[in-house]
Amino acid sequence: MSEQLSRHDVIGVGFGPSNLALAIALQERKAPLQAVFLEARPSFAWHPDMLLDNSDMQVSFIKDLVTLRNPASxxxxxxxxxxxxxxxxxxxxxTFYPSRQEFNDYFTWAAMQMQDSCQYDQRVVGVEPVAGAEGCISQLDVISENSKGEQIQRRTSDLVLAVGGKPVVPEVFAGLKDHPAIIHSSAYLSTVKPRLAASDRPLKIAVIGSGQSGAEIFWDLANDPARPQVDFIFRSHALKPADDTPFVNEIFDASFTSFVFDQPREQRRALLAEYANTNYSVVDGDLISQIYGLFYEQDVTGGDAYGLMRGTRVAAAEARGSQVGLSLCPVQGGAGTARTYDLVILATGYQRRVGETLLAGLKGYLEGTETDRSYRIGTVPGFRPQIFLQGYCEDTHGLSDTLLSVLPVRADEIAAGLLAPHCEDPGMLTAAE
Ligand SMILES: Cc1cc2nc3c(=O)[nH]c(=O)nc-3n(C[C@H](O)[C@H](O)[C@H](O)COP(=O)(O)OP(=O)(O)OC[C@H]3O[C@@H](n4cnc5c(N)ncnc54)[C@H](O)[C@@H]3O)c2cc1C
Structure with a gap:
């Protein structure tokens, strides 16, 4: 551990779009705060392993890092x-929908201008309470590690956690988590593409999951020059379209956050379930048509490179040397089949559980895992640091929380919370200012 102990008003953990939007909001407010953001990656990148050719944004470019808060930014x-x-x-x-490549380039352009706020190659590995006078917890020590294994400890008054989701590995694959043939979609491009290019025969690949990532990866593999054989395996009967119609899209308006927050718990749950088909296990309608067309043409030409195994669940998975064997069963019951694959790609999403984040070490000081409307997690009396969460409040703040939809507005609300102890009326920053 290095001897130096730098002191900060705010430490932001993670420098994806959420904390990038916060860094900008703090700068535009001319906030008199010593803030630093710590990012594990060596430089800015937005889901780099899913920057597939021909993948477009699923949110209007107007919902960028700032415009909803300050169109003059x-x-x-x-x-x-x-x-x-x-x-x-x-x-x-x-179009309202730039390519994902272009939006990543936009984020990177913005992050470059904020680079004094961020220290890269700093994976935060621990957050520890610091005792102050009269037994209260006055500050937090944040411990980060670089790629050489060197640790740095920094002290902060407040913390903003925006570390994104953790890849979900379904239970049936738990024993094979480290098997080289099992790859989560979050590692797709850097892991699968070199393997395809290096192979001297067409690889047999299973893509598991019927959401946007599964569909995009299936389509990408189907268009890969290495011509792999690909089974697209999912439990539902059909690929379902993401609902992005205008009335439904209003659930992503910034004002809807308060509407959701103000509902009783059961009502919030009902809203999440009612509108889950805007974001979960759904696919862009155009992509569904393209995939349907591909299977249709395969029937016409009589090929068998692509398998559509819908209504199918993975009942068991086992290592077979460098390959993986899957037992595949119909969801409705009946006889299953066994297949062996060179690669199994898990397009099985992400989970966000506060208790499994860096805050686990502060458990005794936290009052549950939910935040107030201002994204501040409840803490016990005598615990002074404010801890804000970005992307971990879907249950209380609605479906926009894990997305880009309300980024600038949320960033400004958190900036106001961070400034509150330092000035009388942090208010809202408007375009006029
Ligand atoms: C493939 C894909 C496409 C998407 N497309 C859209 C879209 O079109 N529209 C939309 O609204 N949403 C989209 N999303 C949702 C996505 O969650 C948001 O776009 C956005 O990435 C959320 O930003 P974030 O900063 O909260 O999290 P992330 O972007 O996940 O960033 C978190 C950052 O924290 C860093 N980090 C993690 N742990 C640590 C640690 N311990 N120490 C330091 N740093 C750490 C990570 O390296 C990462 O850079 C997409 C998601 C995926 C996976």
């Missing part, structure tokens, strides 16, 4: 287009 997507000299050509495309 120099960190908007339009400012980015202007800086890159692509404004008119983007307009000519007549």
């Amino acid at each position: 120099p960190y908007s997507f339009l400012s980015y287009l202007h800086a890159k000299g692509r404004m008119e050509r983007f307009i000519n495309r007549k």
Whole structure:
């Protein structure tokens, strides 16, 4: 552990879009706070292993890091287009939905301008309470580690956790988690593509999961020059379209956050269930049509490179040397089949459980795992640091919480909470300011 102990008003853990939006909000408020953001990656990247060719954003470019809060901000997507000299050509495309590559480039452009706020190659490995006068907890020590294994300890008054989700590995694969043939979608490009390119025969691949990532990966593999044989395996009967129609889309409006928060617990749950088909286990309608067309053409030409195993669950998985054997059973019952694959890609999503984050070490000081409306987690009396969560409040704040939809507004609400102990009226920053 290094001897130095730097002191901060705020430490942000993670520097994805959520904390990037917060860094900008703090800068635009000219907040008199010593803030630093610690990011595990060596440089900024937004889901780099899923930056697939031909994948587009699922949110309007207007919902960038700043515009909902401050349309005059120099960190908007339009400012980015202007800086890159692509404004008119983007307009000519007549779309609200840039490619994911372009939005990553936009985020990276914004992150470059905020680089004084962020220290990269700093994976936070622990958060510890610091005792102050009269037995209260006055501050937190944040311990991070770089890729060489060197640790740094920093002290902070407040903390903002925005570390994204943890890849879900279904129970049936738990014993094979470290098997090289089992790959979560979050590692797709850097792991699978080199294996495809290096293989001297077409690989046999299973893609598990019927959400957007599963469909995108299936489509990407189907278009890969290495021509792998791919089984697309999922429990539901059909790929279902994501509902992005206008009335439904209003659930992603910033004002809907308070509406959800103000509901009783059962009602919030009912709202999440009612609108789950905007985000979970659903696929962009155009992609569904493309995949349907591919299977249709395969029937016409008589090929068998692609298998559609719907209504199918993985009942068991076992290592067979470098390969993996799967027992596949119909969800409705009946005889199953056994197949062996070179690669099994788990497009099985992410989970976000506060108790499994870095806050586990502070458990005795936290009052549960939910936050107040301002994203501040409840703490016991005598615990002074404020801890804010970004992306871990879906149960209380609604479906927009894990997405980009309300990023600038949430960032500003958290900025106001961070500033509250330092000034009388942190208020809201508007475009006019
Ligand atoms: C493939 C894909 C596409 C998506 N597309 C869309 C879309 O089109 N529209 C939309 O609204 N949402 C989309 N999402 C949802 C996504 O959650 C948000 O876009 C966004 O990434 C959330 O930002 P975040 O900063 O909260 O989390 P993340 O983007 O996950 O960033 C978290 C950051 O924290 C870092 N980190 C993690 N642990 C530590 C640690 N211990 N110490 C230091 N750093 C750490 C990570 O390296 C990462 O950089 C998509 C998600 C995926 C997976």
